[in-house]
Amino acid sequence: xxxxxxxxxxxxxxxxxxxxxxxxxxxxxxxxxxxxxxxxxxxxxxxxxxxxxxxxxxxxxxxxxxxxxxxxxxxxxxxxxxxxxxxxxxxxxxxxxxxxxxxxxxxxxxxxxxxxxxxxxxxxxxxxxxxxxxxxxxxxxxxxxxxxxxxxxxxxxxxxxxxxxxxxxxxxxxxxxxxxxxxxxxxxxxxxx
Amino acid sequence: xxxxxxxxxxxxxxxxxxxxxxxxxxxxxxxxxxxxxxxxxxxxxxxxxxxxxxxxxxxxxxxxxxxxxxxxxxxxxxxxxxxxxxxxxxxxxxxxxxxxxxxxxxxxxxxxxxxx
Numbered sequence: 340x341x342x343x344x345x346x347x348x349x350x351x352x353x354x355x356x357x358x359x360x361x362x363x364x365x366x367x368x369x370x371x372x373x374x375x376x377x378x379x380x381x382x383x384x385x386x387x388x389x390x391x392x393x394x395x396x397x398x399x400x401x402x403x404x405x406x407x408x409x410x411x412x413x414x415x416x417x418x419x420x421x422x423x424x425x426x427x428x429x430x431x432x433x434x435x436x437x438x439x440x441x442x443x444x445x446x447x448x449x450x451x452x453x454x455x456x457x458x459x460x461x462x463x464x465x466x467x468x469x470x471x472x473x474x475x476x477x478x479x480x481x482x483x484x485x486x487x488x489x490x491x492x493x494x495x496x497x498x499x500x501x502x503x504x505x506x507x508x509x510x511x512x513x514x515x516x517x518x519x520x521x522x523x524x525x526x527x528x529x530x531x532x
Numbered sequence: 533x534x535x536x537x538x539x540x541x542x543x544x545x546x547x548x549x550x551x552x553x554x555x556x557x558x559x560x561x562x563x564x565x566x567x568x569x570x571x572x573x574x575x576x577x578x579x580x581x582x583x584x585x586x587x588x589x590x591x592x593x594x595x596x597x598x599x600x601x602x603x604x605x606x607x608x609x610x611x612x613x614x615x616x617x618x619x620x621x622x623x624x625x626x627x628x629x630x631x632x633x634x635x636x637x638x639x640x641x642x643x644x645x646x647x648x
Binding site: 416418419422436437440441443444447448451454455494495497498500501504507508 | 535558560561562591593594595597598601605621622625626629630631632635
């Protein structure tokens with residue numbers, strides 16, 4: 340299976356200018372066939388390579404890990420402990436209570452996927468600077484669909500709300516997944532909190 | 533301490549019987565099966581009104597939400613009504629995000645919910 344990763348962001352990155360009406364920009368990339376596409380095009384049209392407005396070609400690699408040591412936590416099924424840790428760090432980083440609640444919900448949903456699908460423990464790392472707080476969740480599960488969580492599921496659906504909620508509440512979501520595991524980075528901007 | 537506690541009582545309001553389920557703690561994928569089973573037992577008693585008091589629930593994830601949506605469908609099918617009461621901010625958020633709060637009525641208090 341090819342390595343797949345995707346980035347969805349709420350912020351006004353230059354490429355968003357070219358997609359009127361699309362507030363959440365999606366770039367999904369398949370390294371083997373080298374295509375990328377936006378949420379607006381994802382429906383049925385053939386994939387079209389695109390460049391960002393600032394001239395840099397999408398897709399870009401997932402953003403680098405922080406220079407300083409992040410907080411690390413390994414979990415199996417103790418999601419309440421995960422939520423408590425995330426809330427504590429979110430408040431410490433300066434996130435408002437409402438957005439801290441959002442981040443807690445997002446991390447809990449991602450970690451719940453580990454409980455559901457991965458056969459081994461997951462790990463959570465949290466770091467922040469003056470601009471943003473990032474929660475990174477890694478496990479040995481695989482997400483084969485690069486558009487996972489980008490479509491709003493019906494309330495009649497039996498599942499699939501988790502990653503959709505994550506995309507709704509976070510400012511940026513990066514997903515990298517292959518047969519060895521999945522890394523999901525959830526970004527919350529501290530400057531608009 | 534259990535992550536999730538659930539208590540069930542049979543009540544009456546203006547001569548109308550209803551079932552009150554109080555959920556407290558945190559509901560997520562690790563205890564959804566228990567929650568679903570317990571709620572389904574109550575639904576199978578065919579109450580006309582099933583009220584779930586969420587005021588003690590600090591957190592609810594999408595799997596617990598699915599359990600509530602399933603209860604709502606079952607109540608609909610048997611001609612009953614499900615109502616939710618007093619969600620805390622984190623629970624209100626997931627109800628609002630998923631628009632579940634437009635499907636299931638949400639009230640400020642148990643008497644309000646019982647009065648419909």
